[in-house]
Amino acid sequence: MLNSLTIKIAATDSEREAAYRLRYDVFDLEEGDHRYSDHNRKFWIDQDDGPNSTVLIALDQEGCCIGTTRFTLLRDQTFIGLEAYHLEVLAPLLCLTLEQLCEIVGRWDRGVVTRSARGLGLLQLMEVQVAGYAFRHGCKVLVATVKPDNRAVLSAVEKSGYHTYPAIGSYGGFTGQLIYKDLRTKFSTPDESIL
Numbered sequence: 001m002l003n004s005l006t007i008k009i010a011a012t013d014s015e016r017e018a019a020y021r022l023r024y025d026v027f028d029l030e031e032g033d034h035r036y037s038d039h040n041r042k043f044w045i046d047q048d049d050g051p052n053s054t055v056l057i058a059l060d061q062e063g064c065c066i067g068t069t070r071f072t073l074l075r076d077q078t079f080i081g082l083e084a085y086h087l088e089v090l091a092p093l094l095c096l097t098l099e100q101l102c103e104i105v106g107r108w109d110r111g112v113v114t115r116s117a118r119g120l121g122l123l124q125l126m127e128v129q130v131a132g133y134a135f136r137h138g139c140k141v142l143v144a145t146v147k148p149d150n151r152a153v154l155s156a157v158e159k160s161g162y163h164t165y166p167a168i169g170s171y172g173g174f175t176g177q178l179i180y181k182d183l184r185t186k187f188s189t190p191d192e193s194i195l
């Protein structure tokens with residue numbers, strides 16, 4: 001199944017909307033998380049889904065969106081809940097000042113795979129593309145948050161080379177473990193990244 005997939009940047013309104021709809025199906029309908037639900041349009045969309053964030057989509061052979069995720073470079077756009085990422089804790093771990101980290105850090109979030117395609121490694125495939133794209137756009141460190149009880153995502157991010165750092169991210173009713181990936185040392189799959 002994964003061999004026949006297309007992973008691409010959502011470049012048109014309808015491609016972005018397919019991503020927002022898949023998020024709605026999973027986050028709202030499946031998981032009951034209504035924080036960013038637009039029930040009229042059946043979108044799960046937030047204020048960071050603007051022109052400065054990059055949305056990736058995975059399309060199956062029929063052109064259906066079966067996976068999506070998002071990347072935002074802090075230099076381009078301040079994140080929702082930026083303070084919850086506790087970059088002041090991460091910077092010294094990476095031997096950087098906070099100012100240096102803010103120049104090269106990006107957020108990876110909104111990873112979703114449709115139910116029937118789970119367990120095949122699609123999130124990891126999308127992450128490879130995010131990391132490659134991020135790296136080529138000057139991002140050297142990716143940060144993300146994961147719910148500690150979300151075993152599926154914890155397993156996937158561990159395999160993708162993420163590490164925890166000692167702070168808890170709490171924003172808007174969501175509390176998660178903070179994780180990071182240092183692309184300066186961990187970026188090992190540039191050839192597989194095509195975006």
Ligand SMILES: CC(C)(COP(=O)(O)OP(=O)(O)OC[C@H]1O[C@@H](n2cnc3c(N)ncnc32)[C@H](O)[C@@H]1OP(=O)(O)O)[C@@H](O)C(=O)NCCC(=O)NCCS
Nearest residue numbers: 026111112113118119120121122123124146152153155156
């Ligand atoms: C989290 C999620 C994106 C992972 O995507 P994925 O492409 O299925 O990830 P992987 O194929 O790498 O599988 C990761 C883990 O999922 C679990 N898994 C396997 N099959 C599964 C299935 N049919 N359904 C659910 N989880 C499954 C396994 O624990 C697997 O770990 P393992 O490889 O060590 O066995 C996907 O499960 C999902 O969309 N979940 C709901 C939304 C969500 O939680 N998003 C994360 C927000 S932080």
